[in-house]
Amino acid sequence: MARRDRMEILQPIIGQLAEDVWIEPPFFCEYGAHVEIGPRTFINVNCFLQDSGNIKIGADCLLGPGVQLCCARHPLDASQRVVSEPANGDAPYTTSSQPITIGNKVWIGANVTIVGGVTVGDEVVIGAGSVVTKDVPAGMLVRGVPARIVGPTA
Template structure:
């Protein structure tokens, strides 16, 4: 089994694997071009995002700068707006539905590490590396994620949800609710 297959299966994998590093470097080239492109070059912006992402719906708008690990594991639905300085660590699938609003500085994490240092740090003849595993994140349709929110690995956020600014989402959120806080909690049905 390849390190990429392990990564997508949620197993521990070596992120310094040549295949994963190749994906990482490819994403860095596309992100550098995207993040420095003149704002009025919409066709080129769309082309770069289509090359970067697994799937990109019509009408997706991402304010630069935007950051991710691979890009190839991200799917964004039509008419979704992602504001400036977002960071998506796509070590597993990140799926965002249609008509989403993602505030500035939102961070979506799919990667995690063993808590115990002796389990996390692997030493071999070539030096050290860190064991990593990952879980996918899914965000439904018509969702508004407030600025500076952090979404942890393995989270599912339902449809028609509003997540208040500055939240840390540690548990799944069902459809049609307002949720906020650290940790993020459901406040009321919408």
């Protein structure tokens, strides 16, 4: 399927999608409506955006294959995670969500996971396989599980 055809399919699904975004299939999102993707951003294969909260990806970003942006959370207390008798046909588990914000000119390596509540500053590089659980200041290289600042990108 041509890029133009893919983008025509995604345009009504994604909340705000700049015209010159490039998304490689397969691509997965939970709702799509809570996603904003800035100009000239490239999203590689097998990316998953769990947009139960807002996800904002800036301009000129590169997301490697298998990146996961996961807004959803469950209570740490096991007794609060599953409700034995949900009301009104609701799901039996308890969730909440927090937004994810990715700045401009960010490179996110393959198989990175970023959890809800995280803001990644401009011009950040996140090493492949990292799990980002805390905010990352602009211009930093981070990597690891959990991701830690290694130093500046320049």
